[in-house]
Amino acid sequence: MRIKIQILLITILYLNSISTKAQEIHCDDFCITDVRMDSITPNLMYVTLFFTGGTNDFINYPWVSEIVNAQGDTIGHGTWNFFGQFGNTNTDYPVTVEFNVIPDDFRASMIFHYDTSICLLNFPCTTGIVDPNKNEQVRIYPNPFSTETKVYSEKHFNDLTIKIFDLRGQMVKQVEHQNGAEISLQRNGLLDGIYFVQLIEGNRNIGTRKVIVVQ
Secondary structure (H helix, E strand, O other), X not given: OHHHHHHHHHHHHHHHHHHHHOOOOOHHHEEEEEEEEOOOOOOEEEXXXXXXXXXXXXXXXXXXXXXXXXXXXXXXXXXXXXXXXXXXXXXXXXXXXXXXXXXXXXXXXXXXXXXXXXXXEEEOOOOHHHOOOOOOOEEEEOOOEOOEEEEEEEEEEEEEEEEEEOOOOXXXXXXXXXXXXXXXXXXXXXXXXXXXXEEEEOOEEEEEEEEEEOO
């Protein structure tokens, strides 16, 4: 038993040393490439996540905590994962969902945790490492903000929808039919904290940005 514990501790130290040497990792380094139901266990869905990077890149304790549908409702919960994931690999993460058959044209946002970071990832994956519009620069400034911030783009938005989610995956604000290269976003009652801002133009997910609201 003691030997097994020693081996486990050595393994953890080794993986942590890889993590500290790896390049800085961002949410754009992840992409949900597939979802599928378990063939035996009811209401169990596997979320396949691809992590780009090299063999020295490693994330600790990755897991999908929640799945949020297009209406902002939570439809699934995951469980904390002790193991990690190396760069340039696919890993399946189990999530308990409210259905036994994946709906046609299934679209959702998933809250993904790793190390001390949180990402909001879209399925189907249209941002990050497989985004054909990777060069389209979108930023939100100022960030953090207290009363108003702005969404800036190199290209003009056309009928942009802005959805804001809190850390529990609940949609707390939605702004529709926005046009132009500079869109104002008002606080309007949002509590202090961290939020995910999802940008959708037509049927295309432009991307997701993390913002911080302060006093």
